[in-house]
Amino acid sequence: MLRKVIICFTAAVFLLNIMAISVLSAPAVGEPVYDVETVADIMANTNVFELQAKSYVLMDAETGQILLENRSHERLPIASITKIMSMLLVMEAIDSGKINMDDIVTASEYAASMGGSQAYIEPGEQYTVRDALKAVATHSSNDVTVSLAELVAGSEQVFVVLMNEKAKELGMNNTNFLDCTGLTDEGHYSTAYDVALMSRELIVKHPKILEFTSIWMDTFRNGEFQLVNTNKLVHFYEGCDGLKTGFTRAAGHCLSATAKRNDMRLISVVLGEPDSNTRFAETRKLLDYGFANYESKQVNKKGEVVNEIEVKRALIPKIKALYGDDVKLLFARSDKGKVVREVRLKSFLTAPVAKGEKVGEVVYKIGEKEIAKVDLVSDRDVEKASFGKLFINMLSSWFSLGRS
Template identity: 40%
Template sequence: MYKRVLVVFLAIMSVVTLLASPGTAQADPAENGPGLETTAEAAVLMEPNTGQVIFSKQPDKELPMASVTKIMTMLLIVEAVDDGKLKLSDRITASENAWSMGGSQIYLEPGEEMSLEEMLISIAVGSANDACVAVAEHLAGSEEAFVQMMNKRAKELGLKHTHFANTNGLPVENHYTSAHDMAMILREALKHPLFVKVSSTYRYDIRGGDFVLWNTNKLLKWYDGTIAGKTGWTNEAKYCLASAVERDGLRLIAVVLGTPEPRSHFRESIKLYNYGFAQYQAVNLETKGARVGTVRVGKGTEQQLDVVTADPVSLVVLRGHDKGFSKKIVLPQYIEAPINKGDIVGRYVVTKDGKEAMRVNLIANKTIPKASILQQMYRVIDEIYKLN
């Protein structure tokens, strides 16, 4: 009997020791954020260059997001401007449908005109529901068609927990996102300088200064390094915020959905940022568009091509773990024309301890057409002449 009790006791102690061992069942701080809690119903802290999630709470839970919706609306607008489909000087005329929007608005009258720039800033700064509809109708022909564009773009971004039913986030059925999906939308928007510019505007005057807009994202004043963001609130969604902050070369995105009381979306976002900047640092090796090499070009109008990075070569690591990274530029010695600007011609590989940590495409910085037969003949003759 004594031996049986002793065996059971030793077995129990072995299990306890195993569970207490520091080498087992340890949470990865890069994924779970030990000691970090938030009252948000769902939250994500992300590094946008790589998409690495530093902290998450129910990241895929589908929730209403109120006016945070407008980040996708603005993304489609700035993409249209960058693609040349719209100009900031374009005149937008408000319809009766736009005029009928409630909630946050700039009180557009049917038939009233404003420039696209004024409308876009009114969306970013004043969270104007009527401006969202006016621009959507101008770009897509109707709000419904624009919403289809929003959902199509969400699918292109690989989002599985997002569906839009309107352009502005006013309460409606079948309109939801997740904290992770919204972080991905903001990540895409941050690639556009125009989005960052309007999103970081704190005050804007319209109608000749008769109407003043103040940005609803108070982090622009309360938290150093804030570069973008959009707030949201409805009874259904509670308080929501998707924002971005950059300090010491490290850019972070925080999304909080469903925080309970006024200003709690700011408080909870700051909590996430404080954790992120205290625990992590950036290893910035190259900026986007940095020239890192050249390639000889055959049968082209030019004989040499500069190669640049397609994206920033930047990693986020735990503080104190920023040493020991190696880089390798992988390029062909020779490439034949024609070459289009943006064509992938190589890769930039970052390794640490023999393992690949990051890979970024290297692309052509210009278009080089194929040379004509006559041009190629002249080049051969010129090279023969030089040899003699």
């Protein structure tokens, strides 16, 4: 009987979400509308938006470069944005082979007791990791999140230890997790910058998660429970495919969002917004600014030849210097055409030389500011030649010259 009541209630909420779409897609009454050009004008001479968010940051996902920020290192409660770290650890467990998408999750009494946003799971109820991720990524289900934590680590308590260890590894120096859901306010905190760091780690290292965070509407429990993504931007903002909302009274309305257009992916984090509509509107402003004012371009690929270098005391006279990695530049559109490539090569090498050994570097600059750097590496192994081999090689060269 209780489940029927819950299902009916959920269906009603689902219909209300659908009815609200037209409202959410438009700015609120009296809200200023900013197009791309207007945003560019506003930000032309400042690095701070006049936003209502207590803290925000705009980051390029590829390079980790900060494009905009304000109080981005201030410790604040982050509510369900916490689940980004939870999803990160689950995806790491999947990619390492510890668990897989089709493994069965069995809900414990503790997991089923979670309040807040939930899928109303019952103790002993079973579902796949795939379905669980869907419920967490879209509906922000606290009960399902805890059940995943228990699957990965045995208990939420141990899982939280792993969360904090991962935070430290990522350089999230102003973060402390006390649970895997974000339900705890006091003592559980992070910053806009730290949230951007873990968001970047999740989407860059585990892009498959975007298949879940980009879902707009779906179902859970064999179609019985309707899922509607709490991040409305996946439906209303071009290129948005994630990532996670959050809300408690202490945290306010929070959002870590990511969007990709052409070759550039951005991450926007806003914390402490006064209401839900404002967090979406201000996230749009940040993303619009990034796409309007910055450009990402791949200029060289790993393995491309830059030049040749002489090798002394070797039978092979030269090696090729190759790009050791792909080179992708992020620069302001106003600086387009000002990027200079500076090749720094050793004048010669002395054998032995190992394949992949650094033999120089390429630096990309705008004026005196370095915007990117990549190592140049040897294309082959070169052994050191013995005196006898060098002498024979020299004689062969002389005889060849004599015949010519």
